[in-house]
Amino acid sequence: AQSVTQLDSQVPVFEEAPVELRCNYSSSVSVYLFWYVQYPNQGLQLLLKYLSGSTLVKGINGFEAEFNKSQTSFHLRKPSVHISDTAEYFCAVSSRGSTLGRLYFGRGTQLTVWP
Amino acid sequence: DSGVTQTPKHLITATGQRVTLRCSPRSGDLSVYWYQQSLDQGLQFLIQYYNGEERAKGNILERFSAQQFPDLHSELNLSSLELGDSALYFCASSVNSGETQYFGPGTRLLVL
Numbered sequence: 001a002q003s004v005t006q007l008d009s010q011v012p013v014f015e016e017a018p019v020e021l022r023c024n025y026s027s028s029v030s031v032y033l034f035w036y037v038q039y040p041n042q043g044l045q046l047l048l049k050y051l052s053g054s055t056l057v058k059g060i061n062g063f064e065a066e067f068n069k070s071q072t073s074f075h076l077r078k079p080s081v082h083i084s085d086t087a088e089y090f091c092a093v094s095s096r097g098s099t100l101g102r103l104y105f106g107r108g109t110q111l112t113v114w115p
Numbered sequence: 116d117s118g119v120t121q122t123p124k125h126l127i128t129a130t131g132q133r134v135t136l137r138c139s140p141r142s143g144d145l146s147v148y149w150y151q152q153s154l155d156q157g158l159q160f161l162i163q164y165y166n167g168e169e170r171a172k173g174n175i176l177e178r179f180s181a182q183q184f185p186d187l188h189s190e191l192n193l194s195s196l197e198l199g200d201s202a203l204y205f206c207a208s209s210v211n212s213g214e215t216q217y218f219g220p221g222t223r224l225l226v227l
Contacts, residue, residue, distance in 0.1 A: 043117065043219055046217065100163065101163070102163060
């Protein structure tokens with residue numbers, strides 16, 4: 001089975017500052033990695049995903065993440081945040097090559113951007 | 116908009132009752148997943164269907180059941196409801212089993 005740890009439950013940051021949301025995973029098999037964002041009172045929106053290839057992946061809204069296999073991490077970064085980035089962010093994994101595809105989620109990181 | 120629709124958006128009911136949550140996947144998606152989001156447990160996988168057949172089960176209680184119909188929409192049935200079943204229930208879909216999942220807006224269930 002897989003597990004995901006999001007190291008920070010809350011990250012406050014000022015507008016236009018850079019941010020990093022940390023995610024570590026544990027798995028006995030190779031994985032696919034995802035970041036989802038949940039705005040208040042809304043569903044989960046796919047931000048970006050790592051399936052294979054380049055370990056640096058770019059997503060929507062200026063976010064990017066880097067897969068580090070040796071450190072089993074998939075940290076999310078943005079060089080300059082906006083008020084509108086305030087939301088909860090979830091890191092998730094699934095088994096590579098599995099035909100089942102269930103996602104294992106972290107507990108989420110609440111990003112709050114202050115003016 | 117992910118293309119996944121869920122109804123109803125909100126549901127308030129009493130303990131002991133039964134409710135049905137409905138999900139329509141994105142056009143062309145064969146696989147449907149159900150997840151529960153609660154403050155206690157976070158986001159938990161419940162069950163997956165692929166082209167009408169159950170594929171995988173997660174932390175789904177025996178009081179809960181689901182099915183996927185020939186038109187590929189899915190329903191999650193929750194019975195003998197308890198206060199602790201209050202949560203946000205998400206449906207997700209993917210083209211094939213094991214591929215990227217797209218989530219619906221969720222159904223917020225409140226059991227009083």
